[in-house]
Amino acid sequence: MDGIQFGRRVAYWRNRRRYSQQEFAALMGRSLRWVQELEGGRRQADPQLSVVRMAAVRLSTTVDRLLSDPAVLCPAESEIDAVRAALHRHDVLTGRSDDSSAEPVPVENLRRSLVYARSGFQAGHFAQLGVQIPELLVDATRAADRHQGDDQLHAYALLSLTLELTEAAAIKWGDSELAVVAGQRAVAAAERSEDPVIQASAARHLADAMTHHGQAAAAVAFVTAAAHRLQGDLLQQGPDGLSVLGMLWLKAAMAQAAAAEADDRTPAALARAVPAFLDQADEHAARLGADGNALWTSFGPTNCKLYRVAAHVQLSEGADALAVAADIPGEALAALPRERRAHLLTDRAYAETQAGLRAQAVDTLLEAERLAPEEVLCRPRTKTLVEDLRLLGAGSSEARLRALADRCGLPR
Incomplete structure (x- = not known):
């Protein structure tokens, strides 16, 4: 049981019932501090079932809703x-x-x-x-x-x-x-x-933000300039330096792919630069020698493959994305943080949609939901894909898609 999400659900239903924290504490026979810690996910990692049952009674809801209601995850x-x-x-x-x-x-x-x-x-x-x-x-x-x-x-x-x-x-x-x-x-x-490592880490995040904000071409210029300026120092900083340097090139690849998709004149020419940036990242991953998580980058050979999948999806190359995804070793993928694995699954669902495999895309989204519910039920990008699949139709997965859309809070 996730103590943080349980706490959020308790707070949600307490507010629905218009109880203050002090009033709910009185109903539970506990202190105000106990309620504050419970709702903040700090009370205990695994709330006792007796606590869950009593909270459900006091809040006039069900145990199931306190344990698994996705509506309060976002x-x-x-x-x-x-x-x-x-x-x-x-x-x-x-x-x-x-x-x-x-x-x-x-x-x-x-x-x-x-x-x-x-x-x-x-x-x-x-x-x-x-x-x-x-x-x-x-x-x-x-x-x-x-x-x-x-x-x-x-x-x-x-x-x-x-x-x-x-x-x-x-x-x-x-x-x-x-x-x-x-x-x-x-x-x-x-x-x-x-600190050049911190400088490179900040640069890769800003490039990502610029790309999502429709400034992809500027993001490419910014992040490649940062990579060239900091490369000498970063190569002397061991795994931390190699990891953030590799991430700069991965973000450059994603920004370049987004710039190609947004360009009306020479998209193919812009898209041809994407593999070169990915290859740069691969070189640093090979030098690193293994997957790691220095400065929360998850950088290494496996994450480089995840970015290749994402770049193909950005360029609407669904079949190519699926081929790369199929080549990622399961053991290496399982070692990545949950956010990275769920992100790959949503990218794969996009790729399957692009390739016309819409029933499979729904199943992939359901797998992502089981792994990291917020990545599917709360993220606008994924909810857009769910809406697209509803409009396109999902064949044998239609009923599961409708249920997923309901959990995402999409209007019927």
Whole structure:
């Protein structure tokens, strides 16, 4: 049982029943702090069945709804607004900490909070970031402003990584404008860190945001310039350097594919540059020698194959995408974070749709949903594919598609 998602469902039904946290605590015979920790996913990783049953009774709902109702997996608009508001705070915007007398969070504590949030992202839990990111942004900004010496440089690195996480979450939420704002701030903070690995990591995230925001050609120019500028330093930084350098070329490939798709004059010429960028990434993956997850990149030979699939999908080359996907070793794929595996499945579903295999596409989406529900039920990109499949028809999978569309909250 997922304690974080269980907590979100409890909060959802508590609000539906118009109970305050204090009132719900009284109904459960618990403290206010207990309820706050339960709803925040901090109380226990595996809530006891007795707690689930009592909560279901007090909230006039069912155990099944508290354990598996997908309707409450997705972030509330108010949570996304809270992230946007945090980015627009005076202290976060200017980099000058507020007038709070609170001491800056120690760098190691800040790092642990970031690792926890980033690990949740890679596990496919995107909605919870709407709650986690605002506090991280404020804490990281204060740390970068008030720490001195090496601690300040490390704090700027963590601030940049927090802004990267904001960008990545915004992409999942379908808010490319928010992603670009966060990505630009990440690049600025990375430069203050004086760390080429952090600088490259921020550059690859901004390129991704620009691509999703319809600025693919500019993203190619930006990310390749970053790769050329930082390459010498990155090659001296071991697995971290190789991983972020390889990711720069993977993002260049995706941006180039998007630029080709958007071009009305010479799309074929632009598309021909995509394999060269992917080959550059492959070279760094071969030098790395194995799959890894340095700086949450999941970079290595396997992830390079996932990006080849994604690039073919972006270029509407469904059959080619499926051929690459079929060649990915199952054992290597299983070792990747859940978010990466679910993303591949949604890309494969797109490829199957492009190849006319629509019933298979539905089955692939259902597999992705079992692996990482938020990637399918909450992400606008995937919901668009579900809607397309409804319009095109899915043959023998039509009933399963209708049920999936309902879980995605799509109108009938």
